[in-house]
Amino acid sequence: MFSTNEVTEDTDSTLTDTLASERADQPPRNDLIIEPAEPSVFGLGNLSLWYGQKQALGDVSMKIPATKVTALIGPSGCGKTTLLSCLNRMNDLIPGVRIEGSVNYHGQNVYAKDIDPVEVRRRIGMVFQKPNPFPKSIFENVAFGARVNGYKGDMRERVEESLRQAALWDEVSDDLKKSGLALSGGQQQRLCIARALAVQPDVILMDEPCSALDPIATLKIEDLIRELVQDFTIIIVTHNMQQAARVSDYTAFMLAGERGVGQLVEYGPTRELFTNPRDQRTEDYITGRFG
Amino acid sequence: MQVEQIEPIDLQATGAVARRQAFSRVARYFLLAVSLLGVAILFVLAYITIVEGVGRINLDFLTNYPSRFAGQAGLRSSALGTIWVLGTTIALAIPVAVGTAIWIEEFAPKNALLTFVKLNIANLAGVPSIIYGILGLAMFVRFAELGPSIIAGALTLALMIIPMTVIASQEAIKQVPPSLREGSLAVGATHWQTVWYHVLPSALPGIITGVILSISRAAGETAALIMIGAFSFIAFDHSLNPAEALRDDFTTIPIQIYNWTIRPQEAFRQNAAAAIILLMIAVFALNLTAAVIRERFRKAY
Numbered sequence: 001m002f003s004t005n006e007v008t009e010d011t012d013s014t015l016t017d018t019l020a021s022e023r024a025d026q027p028p029r030n031d032l033i034i035e036p037a038e039p040s041v042f043g044l045g046n047l048s049l050w051y052g053q054k055q056a057l058g059d060v061s062m063k064i065p066a067t068k069v070t071a072l073i074g075p076s077g078c079g080k081t082t083l084l085s086c087l088n089r090m091n092d093l094i095p096g097v098r099i100e101g102s103v104n105y106h107g108q109n110v111y112a113k114d115i116d117p118v119e120v121r122r123r124i125g126m127v128f129q130k131p132n133p134f135p136k137s138i139f140e141n142v143a144f145g146a147r148v149n150g151y152k153g154d155m156r157e158r159v160e161e162s163l164r165q166a167a168l169w170d171e172v173s174d175d176l177k178k179s180g181l182a183l184s185g186g187q188q189q190r191l192c193i194a195r196a197l198a199v200q201p202d203v204i205l206m207d208e209p210c211s212a213l214d215p216i217a218t219l220k221i222e223d224l225i226r227e228l229v230q231d232f233t234i235i236i237v238t239h240n241m242q243q244a245a246r247v248s249d250y251t252a253f254m255l256a257g258e259r260g261v262g263q264l265v266e267y268g269p270t271r272e273l274f275t276n277p278r279d280q281r282t283e284d285y286i287t288g289r290f291g
Numbered sequence: 292m293q294v295e296q297i298e299p300i301d302l303q304a305t306g307a308v309a310r311r312q313a314f315s316r317v318a319r320y321f322l323l324a325v326s327l328l329g330v331a332i333l334f335v336l337a338y339i340t341i342v343e344g345v346g347r348i349n350l351d352f353l354t355n356y357p358s359r360f361a362g363q364a365g366l367r368s369s370a371l372g373t374i375w376v377l378g379t380t381i382a383l384a385i386p387v388a389v390g391t392a393i394w395i396e397e398f399a400p401k402n403a404l405l406t407f408v409k410l411n412i413a414n415l416a417g418v419p420s421i422i423y424g425i426l427g428l429a430m431f432v433r434f435a436e437l438g439p440s441i442i443a444g445a446l447t448l449a450l451m452i453i454p455m456t457v458i459a460s461q462e463a464i465k466q467v468p469p470s471l472r473e474g475s476l477a478v479g480a481t482h483w484q485t486v487w488y489h490v491l492p493s494a495l496p497g498i499i500t501g502v503i504l505s506i507s508r509a510a511g512e513t514a515a516l517i518m519i520g521a522f523s524f525i526a527f528d529h530s531l532n533p534a535e536a537l538r539d540d541f542t543t544i545p546i547q548i549y550n551w552t553i554r555p556q557e558a559f560r561q562n563a564a565a566a567i568i569l570l571m572i573a574v575f576a577l578n579l580t581a582a583v584i585r586e587r588f589r590k591a592y
Contacts, residue, residue: 090477095401122479132470134489144488145478192474199478 032278034268036065036250041203041233042087046101049082051094056082058261059101062252069225069234071248071270073241075290078254079262080237084205087235088124089117105203122149125196129208131188133180133195138163138172141180141191145199158198166194167224186217190224197228204228206236210243222247241286245274253282337571344564352565356526357547361558366566368525369547372441373510375529375536376543379445380452380509385502388453392460392498397486416454423451424518432519439520441529442537447515452505459501463494496588503581507574513545521546544570 040063049057057079064070072080085091086103089110102109110120134141142159151158159176163169168190172178180191189209196204206225210218225234225247238244244251251274252267266273266282277283284290304312355365391412399405427447437443467490475485491498522540529536542550544566551563 088477090473093473093476118479118481121477126477128470128473128477130470132468132474134471134474135493144475145480148478148480148484148488195474195478 032266032268033062033264034272035063036068036269038065038068040064041066041106042235043104043107044101045104047083047086047103048100049079049086049091050098052096055259055261057086058257058263060262060264061101062264062267064233064235065250066233067229067231068249069229069236069247070250070252071244072235072237072252072254073239073244073285074254074262074265075256075285076239077260077262078256080254081207082262083254084126084207084235084237087203087205088121088126090121090126092117122199123201124203124205125199125201126205127189127192127196127207127209130212131185131192133183133188133191135179135181137177138180138183138191139176142194142198145195149199162194162198165197165228166190167220167227168194184217186213186220189213189217189221193221193224193228201232203233203235206234208237208239211239218243241274245270253277253279253285255281255285340564340567340571343561344566344568347561347565348568352562357524357542357550361551361554361556361562364551364559364562366544366547366569368527369542369544369566371529372521372525372541373543375441376444376448376516376541377506377510379441379537380448381502381506383445384449384453384456384505387449388456388505389460389498389502391453391457392464393486393491395457396461396464397482397490412454412457416458419514420451420512421514421518423447424515426450427515427519438538439522439540440538441541443519444516444521444541444543445537447519448509448512451512451515452509455508456501456505459504460494460498463497463501464490466497467493496585500581500585503577503584507577510574510577511545511570513543513549516543516546517549 042062042064044060044062044064047057047060048055060083072083074080082091086099087105087110091097091099099111103111105120105124108115110117134144136144139156139159142162143155146155146158160169160173163172168187171187172183172191180188183191189212193204193209210221213221222243225236228234229249236244236248248270250268251270253265253273254262255265256262266277266279268278273282274286277286351363352365353370354367355363356367357369358364395405395409399408424447427443427450431437431443431446432439435443437446471489471493472485475489476482480488521542525540525542527539529539529541548563548566548570551559551566
């Protein structure tokens with residue numbers, strides 16, 4: 001394990017210059033991407049995305065391991081949410097979006113011509129930054145996904161199971177008819193997680209799930225993530241580095257080059273990335289020199 | 292050490308501040324007066340009408356056919372005609388208008404054709420109603436040979452209220468936050484399931500409000516229906532069978548009011564006032580319902 005500690009005795013002004021030049025576009029270096037040894041659920045191949053004329057993601061390639069928590073970190077605007085939304089084709093909703101490259105989910109490219117986005121989203125659930133429960137009862141919130149996907153079994157059982165998995169059952173079981181919007185922020189987010197779990201997905205994508213929550217609620221969700229990962233693959237976008245260090249098994253660091261094109265800079269096991277980052281830019285970010 | 296002589300501080304408004312405050316007060320009172328003026332005129336009109344007509348309202352007035360004799364004339368046929376025409380208009384216009392709004396906001400590809408359609412709908416909403424009357428006369432009464440019938444009147448009124456209902460429904464659908472749609476799609480619902488189970492229920496209060504306001508507009512419409520030839524003297528009841536009733540000649544309450552006000556006899560003026568009171572109550576009730584629905588659903592979200 002070598003450390004790329006090239007920091008010399010710079011004064012502050014030249015340090016920012018160095019950072020600026022290092023932040024400029026560099027082709028992704030393969031030695032910075034450590035592919036996980038475990039079987040992977042996603043294989044991204046040269047994934048690029050344009051919003052109209054503006055390129056937002058440039059040439060991202062990585063493998064995401066199954067039943068592990070993978071964190072995407074990086075400063076604002078580096079493309080981590082864009083990358084996350086590519087995995088379950090939520091970017092399709094944005095007019096003018098163009099994708100090149102491939103997102104292989106268990107070997108199948110989700111962007112192939114004959115692939116149905118509804119099938120994709122059934123297997124790859126998503127939890128959003130601001131909790132967005134439906135303006136319906138708690139029961140209906142959780143049951144909706146199962147219902148529209150044709151679940152014919154005992155709905156009460158499925159709802160209870162999902163709420164238990166989301167560590168919300170004990171708090172709401174007394175009144176499932178209460179509106180989902182009447183819950184606290186942390187509870188609403190766990191309700192959204194239960195809603196995603198009710199469809200029995202394979203993967204759960206989380207886009208900064210705790211950024212709208214207080215610290216106690218945040219800790220509850222982080223504990224929940226460590227529990228859920230035993231059965232699900234979880235990919236979480238977070239701008240909170242400590243959270244990434246606490247919660248994830250693998251971490252990917254992204255950066256926006258010039259012209260704002262998001263790129264994958266470094267990827268590897270969390271412990272290694274945080275204690276021995278291979279790239280100077282990674283080290284600068286995790287030590288708080290910018291971001 | 293020199294002690295600064297502190298001037299006594301005067302916090303009462305003086306000089307420039309007093310002038311500015313005075314102007315602000317004047318502006319406030321002026322706006323209040325102007326608002327009250329509109330309300331006052333309305334109250335005066337209503338008062339005059341009520342005083343003139345309230346004595347005339349009794350069961351006979353509601354159940355008699357129109358007559359040459361003011362004392363015997365009633366709203367029977369015009370009330371029935373209004374109900375038939377309005378009912379048919381609603382059945383024709385609302386599904387088309389709401390469906391169009393859903394198509395425009397949710398499913399239509401965002402291209403130049405869509406912009407063209409939206410622009411045209413906005414223009415049509417501003418066309419005077421008598422133009423719709425002329426259109427109805429040419430298309431439904433003459434060309435389709437439906438004659439001055441209830442169905443021709445309903446078709447004309449439907450055309451008239453569809454643009455404004457589309458716009459109101461569009462606005463209601465636009466208010467639905469994208470996060471609601473995202474949450475639904477993310478659990479694997481199709482676009483239509485998202486619209487049916489989430490977007491529409493959320494937009495429903497706004498849509499209903501728009502629908503009720505359009506109905507109010509149609510209920511009071513006179514010019515368009517006179518253009519298509521709605522008779523003023525109808526002395527029969529429409530049958531309950533739509534296949535027959537829709538082909539009947541008809542009249543409506545606003546037309547009946549118009550007919551009575553242009554008669555020379557004083558007594559007909561009283562009839563007209565009575566009918567106006569009843570029509571005002573109906574329209575008022577409709578608008579109140581719209582407001583109540585709006586408020587009730589606003590609390591839920």
